[in-house]
Amino acid sequence: MAGVMSTYVNLGSFEESHIEDLPQNAWLVRPCEVYSDEYSDCKSFKARFHQYFIHGETTDCSQWKKDHENCMDWRKNRNADSLKSVIQSEETRIRNRKLASLQNDVWQLRNEPPSDWNSPLPEYLIKNENTSFLVKKQKELDSKTSNEDTKETSFCTIS
Numbered sequence: 001m002a003g004v005m006s007t008y009v010n011l012g013s014f015e016e017s018h019i020e021d022l023p024q025n026a027w028l029v030r031p032c033e034v035y036s037d038e039y040s041d042c043k044s045f046k047a048r049f050h051q052y053f054i055h056g057e058t059t060d061c062s063q064w065k066k067d068h069e070n071c072m073d074w075r076k077n078r079n080a081d082s083l084k085s086v087i088q089s090e091e092t093r094i095r096n097r098k099l100a101s102l103q104n105d106v107w108q109l110r111n112e113p114p115s116d117w118n119s120p121l122p123e124y125l126i127k128n129e130n131t132s133f134l135v136k137k138q139k140e141l142d143s144k145t146s147n148e149d150t151k152e153t154s155f156c157t158i159s
Helices: 002-009 016-021 032-043 045-055 062-077 080-102 123-130 133-150
Strands: none
Touching: 032 045, 032 062, 062 080
16 A cells, blocks of 8 residues: 555655554545646646636636645645645545536436346347458457467568
8 A cells, every 4th residue: 555655645755654644535646746737737828728718717727736835845844734735625626527427417327237238239239240340350350360379470680
């Protein structure tokens, strides 16, 4: 677990005995450079044009900058409040991203797959499979690989 945590939370020389002291969702924190990249991208001309086209106004990019600063504060000074701030920001970002799908009233969400999800294909689909371009290509590729496995390959090098 320490390897995974060090990638995302930037533990560096953080002792393994202190991993339990980290907040529960510390794994949500990205490498600090990602926040800087997101901020730069958000402020770019291309992104600003896209934001204006989609939303009718430019979006506030300051949260990416705050997250980068807090992440760097955590990385350099091990400030737990900074880490908690970044985690809270990531949780908010995830919640906002999922909001549209959770508020969707068009589709009914399933709790389990349909009972016949693994039933055999209908007869007309089985017939179409024989003439499918993808099936023909797959057979062609399979025959090429089996031929390549049987013949010897030699490498000629001219120096």
